[in-house]
Amino acid sequence: MPTAIHVKRLNSSDPGFTEILLSSxxxxxxxxxxxxxxxxxxxxxVQAHGDxxxxxxxxxxxxxxxxxxxxxxxxxxxxxQAYEGLAADQKTALDVAAQRVRAYHEQQKIETGCHSxxxxxxxxxxxxxxxxxxxxxxxxxxxxxxxxxxxxxxxAIPAKVAGVSEVIMVVPTPDGTRNPLVLAAAWLAGVDRVFxxxxxxxxxxxxxxxxxIPAVDKIVGPGNAYVAAAKRRVFGTVGIDMIAGPSEIxxxxxxxxxxxxxxxxxFSQAEHDELAQSILLCPDASFIERVQASINQLLPExxxxxxxxxxLTNRALLIEVKDMAEACDIANQIAAEHLEICTTDxxxxxxxxxxxxxxxxxxxxxxxxxxxxxxPNHVLPTARTARFSSPLGVYDFIKRxxxxxxxxxxxxxxxxxxxxxxxxxxxxxHARAAEMRLK
Amino acid sequence: MPTAIHVKRLNSSDPGFTEILLSSxxxxxxxxxxxxxxxxxxxxxVQAHGDxxxxxxxxxxxxxxxxxxxxxxxxxxxxxQAYEGLAADQKTALDVAAQRVRAYHEQQKIETGCHSxxxxxxxxxxxxxxxxxxxxxxxxxxxxxxxxxxxxxxxAIPAKVAGVSEVIMVVPTPDGTRNPLVLAAAWLAGVDRVFxxxxxxxxxxxxxxxxxIPAVDKIVGPGNAYVAAAKRRVFGTVGIDMIAGPSEIxxxxxxxxxxxxxxxxxFSQAEHDELAQSILLCPDASFIERVQASINQLLPExxxxxxxxxxLTNRALLIEVKDMAEACDIANQIAAEHLEICTTDxxxxxxxxxxxxxxxxxxxxxxxxxxxxxxPNHVLPTARTARFSSPLGVYDFIKRxxxxxxxxxxxxxxxxxxxxxxxxxxxxxHARAAEMRLK
Numbered sequence: 001m002p003t004a005i006h007v008k009r010l011n012s013s014d015p016g017f018t019e020i021l022l023s024s025x026x027x028x029x030x031x032x033x034x035x036x037x038x039x040x041x042x043x044x045x046v047q048a049h050g051d052x053x054x055x056x057x058x059x060x061x062x063x064x065x066x067x068x069x070x071x072x073x074x075x076x077x078x079x080x081q082a083y084e085g086l087a088a089d090q091k092t093a094l095d096v097a098a099q100r101v102r103a104y105h106e107q108q109k110i111e112t113g114c115h116s117x118x119x120x121x122x123x124x125x126x127x128x129x130x131x132x133x134x135x136x137x138x139x140x141x142x143x144x145x146x147x148x149x150x151x152x153x154x155x156a157i158p159a160k161v162a163g164v165s166e167v168i169m170v171v172p173t174p175d176g177t178r179n180p181l182v183l184a185a186a187w188l189a190g191v192d193r194v195f196x197x198x199x200x201x202x203x204x205x206x207x208x209x210x211x212x213i214p215a216v217d218k219i220v221g222p223g224n225a226y227v228a229a230a231k232r233r234v235f236g237t238v239g240i241d242m243i244a245g246p247s248e249i250x251x252x253x254x255x256x257x258x259x260x261x262x263x264x265x266x267f268s269q270a271e272h273d274e275l276a277q278s279i280l281l282c283p284d285a286s287f288i289e290r291v292q293a294s295i296n297q298l299l300p301e302x303x304x305x306x307x308x309x310x311x312l313t314n315r316a317l318l319i320e321v322k323d324m325a326e327a328c329d330i331a332n333q334i335a336a337e338h339l340e341i342c343t344t345d346x347x348x349x350x351x352x353x354x355x356x357x358x359x360x361x362x363x364x365x366x367x368x369x370x371x372x373x374x375x376p377n378h379v380l381p382t383a384r385t386a387r388f389s390s391p392l393g394v395y396d397f398i399k400r401x402x403x404x405x406x407x408x409x410x411x412x413x414x415x416x417x418x419x420x421x422x423x424x425x426x427x428x429x430h431a432r433a434a435e436m437r438l439k
Numbered sequence: 440m441p442t443a444i445h446v447k448r449l450n451s452s453d454p455g456f457t458e459i460l461l462s463s464x465x466x467x468x469x470x471x472x473x474x475x476x477x478x479x480x481x482x483x484x485v486q487a488h489g490d491x492x493x494x495x496x497x498x499x500x501x502x503x504x505x506x507x508x509x510x511x512x513x514x515x516x517x518x519x520q521a522y523e524g525l526a527a528d529q530k531t532a533l534d535v536a537a538q539r540v541r542a543y544h545e546q547q548k549i550e551t552g553c554h555s556x557x558x559x560x561x562x563x564x565x566x567x568x569x570x571x572x573x574x575x576x577x578x579x580x581x582x583x584x585x586x587x588x589x590x591x592x593x594x595a596i597p598a599k600v601a602g603v604s605e606v607i608m609v610v611p612t613p614d615g616t617r618n619p620l621v622l623a624a625a626w627l628a629g630v631d632r633v634f635x636x637x638x639x640x641x642x643x644x645x646x647x648x649x650x651x652i653p654a655v656d657k658i659v660g661p662g663n664a665y666v667a668a669a670k671r672r673v674f675g676t677v678g679i680d681m682i683a684g685p686s687e688i689x690x691x692x693x694x695x696x697x698x699x700x701x702x703x704x705x706f707s708q709a710e711h712d713e714l715a716q717s718i719l720l721c722p723d724a725s726f727i728e729r730v731q732a733s734i735n736q737l738l739p740e741x742x743x744x745x746x747x748x749x750x751l752t753n754r755a756l757l758i759e760v761k762d763m764a765e766a767c768d769i770a771n772q773i774a775a776e777h778l779e780i781c782t783t784d785x786x787x788x789x790x791x792x793x794x795x796x797x798x799x800x801x802x803x804x805x806x807x808x809x810x811x812x813x814x815p816n817h818v819l820p821t822a823r824t825a826r827f828s829s830p831l832g833v834y835d836f837i838k839r840x841x842x843x844x845x846x847x848x849x850x851x852x853x854x855x856x857x858x859x860x861x862x863x864x865x866x867x868x869h870a871r872a873a874e875m876r877l878k
Contacts, residue, residue, distance in 0.1 A: 089859050090859060090860075090863055092856075092859075093855075093856045093859035093860050093863075094860070096852075096856045097856060097860060104566055107556075107558060107566075108568070111552050111554075111556040111568070112551070112552035112556075112568075112839075113550050113551035113552030113553075114552070115550075117546075117550040117551075119546060125813075126800075127543055127546075127813065127814050127815060128550075129547065129550070129551075129815075129830075130789075130792075130798070132793045132794070134826070134827055135793070135826070147864075148864050149860070149863065149864070150860055150864065181863050181864075217826045217827045218827045236682070236822070236824065238827065239824070239826075239827035239828060243675070258875075260875060261872070261875050261876070264868060264871050264872040264875055265872050267868035267871075267872070268866070268868040268869045268871075268872045270868070271866055271867070271868040271869070272866070298871075302867060302868055302871075303865075303867045304865075304866070304867065304868065308868065346844075347844075350569075350842070353569075353840070354571045354574070355571070355840075356840045357840065357841070358840060358841035358842075358843060359569070359840050359841065359842050359843065360843050360844075361565075361842065361843065361844035362844050362845070363876075364845050364846060364847050364849070364850040364876050365843050365844055365845040365850075366845075366850075366854075366857075366872040366873055366875075366876055367872070368857050368861060368866075368868075368869035368870070368872045368873045369843070369845055369850065369853045369854065369857050369873060370841070370843050371857070371861075371869060372853075372856060372857040372860045372861065372869075373853050373856045373857055373860065374564075374566065374843050374845060374853060375566050375843075376566060376568075376841035376842075376843055377841065380841070381838075383675070385675065385678070386838065386840065387573070387574070387656045387678075387838075388573055388656045388657045388677065388678035388838055389678060389838055390838045390839040390840075391568075391839060391840075391841050393839070395834075399820075399825070399826075399827055399828055399829045400551075400829040400830060400832070401792070401794075401795045401796065401797060401798050401825065401829075401830075402796070402797035402798065402809070402815035402816065402819070402830050403789070403797075403798050403800065403815075404797060404798065404799050404800065404804050404808070404809050404813045404814075404815055405785075405786075405799075405800035405801050405804055406801070406803050406804040406805075406808055406813060407803060408803050410803070411803040411804075411805075411808065413535075414808045414811075414812050414813060415805075415808065416532075417531075417532045417535045417536060417811065417812045418805075418807050418808050418810070418811040418812055420528050420529060420531075420532035421529075421532050421533070421536060421588070421589060421811045421812065422807060422810075422811065424529055424532075424588065424620050425586075425587050425588070425589065425620075426742075426743075427707070427710055427711070427743070427807075428710070428741060428742045428743065429703060429706035429707040429709070429710040429741055429743065429747065429807075430707045430710070430807035430810060430811075431807070432703050432706075432707075432737075432741075433700070433703040433704050433706070433707045433805040433806070433807045434805055434807045434808060436697075436699060436700050436703055436805075437700070437802075437803050437805055
């Protein structure tokens with residue numbers, strides 16, 4: 001007989017509800033001093049010794065012994081072969097996913113202003129911004145059990161759509177085991193070069209460059225605690241994406257959904273990781289009971305039931321709320337990575353949401369569709385950072401330069417203003433530089 | 440008789456030129472362990488004790504002793520009085536600067552896609568992104584000698600243009616000394632609340648919130664080493680802007696400019712800070728000589744000549760290049776914060792520039808006009824980070840949420856794809872969640 005698990009229940013009218021909720025969301029910071037110290041050492045070795053250090057660490061950590069880093073590069077031909085060798089259904093699924101992710105990000109490039117612009121003032125002064133793509137981007141792809149081809153698509157395609165000239169992927173292949181789906185995804189996404197290296201040594205190689213591996217301008221993609229620590233350390237030398245926390249889903253229900261669907265959506269976060277968090281907000285207590293029943297009924301059939309059980313027991317919440325309006329208020333406080341709105345007329349509630357990484361609207365929009373093939377990016381802000389940050393997008397692979405061309409006439413009016421303000425700040429060379437341009 | 444200073448000279452044809460150049464750009468990382476340890480302590484105290492800790496540190500560091508944090512708030516009326524009390528020319532200059540910065544950033548809001556968007560596919564599936572402004576932003580403004588009203592405008596105006604509901608400014612006032620220009624700028628920029636606190640304690644108060652000071656979602660603005668260390672530490676709890684390094688200017692000349700203007704533009708970076716860096720690239724050796732002569736002639740008249748002399752002696756470079764095309768190539772390697780193009784037909788060279796924080800085009804566009812009143816932001820990427828980052832802008836005060844609404848028909852086609860890919864990644868709950876929506 002399967003073990004029944006009991007998910008923690010809260011009611012928004014409980015005394016101290018907000019404090020309990022917020023403390024349930026937070027995890028202790030994973031500032032592991034030992035990992036950080038090891039990473040500092042690895043980065044220093046890679047910076048000092050380049051290829052030789054990369055070879056040493058790859059031998060040590062991935063048990064992969066080769067004579068030169070060039071042997072760790074996978075050719076475009078090998079990537080294509082991996083793709084050609086896929087089963088027909090996998091090939092089609094990857095094709096559809098890549099095509100849809102590309103189409104969405106092409107629209108995003110248009111809509112989010114990834115273009116240069118300029119305007120001219122009456123005196124001839126021209127002001128604007130120039131947009132350029134990053135020259136070279138590194139994508140970290142985890143190896144081993146958490147090797148996700150979908151992540152290759154989600155990280156590489158926006159970079160290529162943005163116009164990045166060279167996308168360099170690193171993926172560890174412990175004991176030389178390569179994942180054909182990951183290589184096929186790299187080929188489909190248009191990744192330019194692939195090296196089978198990983199860990200902090202791969203981050204260091206991308207940040208500083210070696211004889212064989214070119215230095216990049218930004219490093220994106222998920223990784224373990226060593227990779228995360230290395231990304232934090234090289235930030236400034238290169239750009240990085242957000243350091244992601246455990247995955248989260250928040251489901252808003254009015255009680256009109258199929259409880260099995262809701263239970264499975266909660267599972268689909270929980271199965272990622274013991275620390276993943278699944279939360280349901282619902283004004284209908286009897287529906288919450290039905291979801292709890294579905295959880296117990298469906299759990300035994302899940303291959304990853306151990307992970308799901310630990311995650312749901314330790315971190316999930318089923319919260320009874322006053323009404324859907326209150327559910328939206330609480331959702332804005334949580335600022336979840338994934339937010340599902342499973343109600344009748346879900347748009348009215350979507351309009352109330354200000355803070356979420358992605359909003360999945362209506363009962364047919366399972367979060368897993370967004371993970372793979374709806375089109376929007378699955379790299380999303382976690383740990384309440386949706387209050388101030390955005391999904392990974394084309395905008396992360398471009399940058400802007402201000403363009404300022406002051407006319408001779410403009411230099412007269414602006415020069416007087418700048419001179420006054422510069423003197424007010426005690427910066428007389430600034431003032432003189434403006435004054436020298438006055439007639 | 441004034442001391443002649445000799446600025447370091449390089450030629451792009453020197454052996455090892457690129458290595459010499461790149462090593463001249465870098466500064467040792469200012470990772471001061473003692474500062475970081477002090478900051479960790481201050482942040483922990485503020486998080487644990489709120490207002491009481493803020494009062495203690497303000498008494499200790501700013502010699503300002505009050506009974507409650509409410510006494511450290513400056514009223515809107517006091518801000519307005521500071522503005523009304525300015526000399527007429529200062530008031531006008533600040534008005535013009537605020538109006539121009541606002542106009543530029545309003546155009547930026549339109550051009551850089553700070554709007555929600557959505558498209559509908561043939562099967563009724565709707566995809567897009569929702570844009571929302573951040574709820575609450577904190578602006579750090581340094582006190583004392585480096586109190587810059589222009590920085591108040593440059594940080595607060597883009598936030599207000601973006602639609603941030605509440606902008607909270609902190610500015611230390613050591614011994615209670617308030618800078619009327621800074622307060623006037625806060626009033627003009629529409630800052631909602633001002634607290635006279637500073638240092639790591641102010642960063643902590645904004646990040647965690649206290650009884651009196653509300654927690655914000657992002658903290659921007661320059662500060663000393665303690666403020667920078669505190670911002671690094673609270674990143675993740677709140678968003679932060681870039682940690683700025685010393686200011687830099689790179690001037691590209693073809694030899695057709697007034698050498699005095701060029702010398703003064705080099706001074707205007709050098710006067711900020713002994714570590715600031717000024718570089719000239721020019722194919723005309725005789726023009727470089729004339730700039731060197733202007734430097735020696737103009738330096739004695741500069742009130743901040745000590746700072747300028749140290750900066751130019753230790754960090755400036757006058758580089759002779761083969762031609763302007765090579766100058767542009769080198770400029771792209773340097774990726775300077777400020778890039779001036781002082782040539783005939785400067786637009787042709789501006790087109791060659793891919794990496795720079797701001798590009799100042801033509802002899803009349805002194806960098807100091809951009810610092811104060813041209814309109815574009817003066818908060819710019821330093822230390823070669825213009826390779827991957829942008830000027831502070833309206834886009835830093837908004838964030839995006841993906842919007843995904845899959846139709847019943849869409850769930851059939853996408854569900855099959857997601858199921859295949861999820862099984863390929865070993866995530867069966869993801870697959871089941873998609874499969875359950877299949878008819």
